[in-house]
Amino acid sequence: MEIIHVSAECYPVAKAGGLGDVVGALPKYQCKSGDIAKVIMPMYRTKFLYENDWTVDFKGSANLGNWYFDFTVIKEPTNKLGFDLFLIDINGLLDRQKIYGYDDDAERFTAFQIAVVSWISSWEHQPDVVHCHDHHTALIPFMMKYCYDFQHLSTVSTVVTIHNGQYQGWMGWDKSLYIPRWDLWKRGMLDWAGSINPLASGVKCADKVTTVSWSYMDELRENANGLEALFEFEKGKSVGILNGIDNEVWNPSTDTYIENRFTVKTVTKGKEQNKQILCNQFGLDITKPLFVFIGRLVGEKAADILPGAIRTAIHQTQGDACFLILGSGETSIEWELQQMTNEYKGIYNAYIGYNEQLSHLIYAGADFLLMPSRVEPCGLNQMYAMRYGTVPVVRSTGGLKDTVTDMGDTDGFGIRFNNATIDDLAYSIGRGVAVYQDKKHMEWMRKHMMQIDHSWESTVFEYRQVYQSLK
Ligand code: ADP
Numbered sequence: 001m002e003i004i005h006v007s008a009e010c011y012p013v014a015k016a017g018g019l020g021d022v023v024g025a026l027p028k029y030q031c032k033s034g035d036i037a038k039v040i041m042p043m044y045r046t047k048f049l050y051e052n053d054w055t056v057d058f059k060g061s062a063n064l065g066n067w068y069f070d071f072t073v074i075k076e077p078t079n080k081l082g083f084d085l086f087l088i089d090i091n092g093l094l095d096r097q098k099i100y101g102y103d104d105d106a107e108r109f110t111a112f113q114i115a116v117v118s119w120i121s122s123w124e125h126q127p128d129v130v131h132c133h134d135h136h137t138a139l140i141p142f143m144m145k146y147c148y149d150f151q152h153l154s155t156v157s158t159v160v161t162i163h164n165g166q167y168q169g170w171m172g173w174d175k176s177l178y179i180p181r182w183d184l185w186k187r188g189m190l191d192w193a194g195s196i197n198p199l200a201s202g203v204k205c206a207d208k209v210t211t212v213s214w215s216y217m218d219e220l221r222e223n224a225n226g227l228e229a230l231f232e233f234e235k236g237k238s239v240g241i242l243n244g245i246d247n248e249v250w251n252p253s254t255d256t257y258i259e260n261r262f263t264v265k266t267v268t269k270g271k272e273q274n275k276q277i278l279c280n281q282f283g284l285d286i287t288k289p290l291f292v293f294i295g296r297l298v299g300e301k302a303a304d305i306l307p308g309a310i311r312t313a314i315h316q317t318q319g320d321a322c323f324l325i326l327g328s329g330e331t332s333i334e335w336e337l338q339q340m341t342n343e344y345k346g347i348y349n350a351y352i353g354y355n356e357q358l359s360h361l362i363y364a365g366a367d368f369l370l371m372p373s374r375v376e377p378c379g380l381n382q383m384y385a386m387r388y389g390t391v392p393v394v395r396s397t398g399g400l401k402d403t404v405t406d407m408g409d410t411d412g413f414g415i416r417f418n419n420a421t422i423d424d425l426a427y428s429i430g431r432g433v434a435v436y437q438d439k440k441h442m443e444w445m446r447k448h449m450m451q452i453d454h455s456w457e458s459t460v461f462e463y464r465q466v467y468q469s470l471k
Helices: 018-032 047-051 105-121 140-146 148-153 173-178 184-189 198-205 214-220 228-233 267-282 303-316 331-343 356-365 381-387 398-403 422-436 439-450 456-468
Strands: 002-006 036-042 055-064 067-076 084-089 129-133 157-162 208-211 238-240 290-297 322-329 348-352 368-371 391-395 415-417
Touching (some): 002 105, 018 129, 018 456, 036 105, 055 105, 067 105, 084 105, 105 140, 105 148, 140 148, 140 198, 157 198, 184 198, 208 456, 267 322, 290 303, 322 356, 356 381, 368 422, 381 391, 381 398, 415 422, 422 439
Parallel strands (some): 036 084, 208 238, 290 322, 290 368, 368 391, 391 415
Antiparallel strands (some): 067 084
16 A cells, blocks of 8 residues: 655654654554555755755646746655655745744645645556645645646545644635635635635545544544534544554663663663753752653643642642753743743753753653643653653543543553643642652552553554545
8 A cells, every 4th residue: 555644744854743753653664564655745954854865756846826836856765764755845935944933834835735746646656545644734635636737636545634633724715826726616625714724624625534542533523723513524534543652763772862771670770860860960859759841832731830830839849849841832931931940949940942852861861741731632742751661640631531541540650630720730740749759659650651552563553444444
């Protein structure tokens, strides 16, 4: 089976969050299991681009409304990521430092999608599946079905995976000219609430829709930033598949980002050595349990309650816990978390920014990982934490609910709470501080979590079933 993944992110080429991790791993494991999976993504100016050699695979041109543009498809020729990787270069539009966050993102990603479909339609053969990830690629099923120039692709199966339903790529109808000559009777397949909504269009036009956890599939029918009714209507073709993690990248016994590697047997010592490095680097007290947060500092992750919850927990435990934050996002949250470093020297610190290497060290050295998320489609952090023997403290939502059990339940190994509030999080931190004193229980939880199988090997099979159902 030949599967073409289309995405805005793919680790290690370009990553802003979990989408990058998934698209960097799923195709690799699909290839290992005997399928042909390829990835096509925009060519940004990233380190990976400059550190690798590329060959030109295709040159083409297309229109974005009145603007005529040339594009080039380049290929990484050595298969170094375990799958064929293609990048699309559109001069002046895609070749920038950042992945997102520009005023012309609508133009950038629409042009990218037009180039992708033009490229695939130039092939002599047809792939079995075009698999689109999130709203940046979700206009592709529409283009393949209803744009006159791509009609011969209308029988190719399409899948849209929703990694985050909050972002939908809305654009005004004035931008409808961007979409190559299309069947105007199909206007309803682009529209949601009076604007072009790429994610809604993907859900309507794709042959199958998947989300990255089972619970998130159910939650979208109740909370999907305006698309609830659509998810209810399309539930017959929708399925939740829990993300896996790349066990080769996230393996505490081989991880090249950390000095002190460890296995299930050596977890207690290994974590202590890593914690020592972290505590030295950030001026924290190693004798206290270390609670960390890694992620985007945004409302979706409930990062706004971190300052209040940390203050309350420090007060309630009389300073008996340490905290370390790694993240970037909304300026007001960044500012407050940074400010607090002056207040709580020795027990609190923050690194505002993105740092892949540091994230590995933190997963390896921390005792507890905080994830109070308001919305969490799957969440990879908690699975990485478990693999490194770090106890997840999570709100019961989406993928967090599907992957973490509470230590109060039989064989439970994490801490769960219901509300994204300062009090609930602070109370849960208190539970963590208490269990930390019970060394045997901590060791049991660490060892148990590290052995849970969240590998892609078992998940690729579920994707194959989805593809096969479309034949
Ligand atoms: P998201 O909603 O951001 O995609 P996920 O939990 O699915 O959340 O994935 C987040 C990924 O991004 C993880 O690999 C996590 O380690 C990484 N990450 C997030 N913020 C940072 C940061 N500031 N520095 C390093 N890695 C980060």
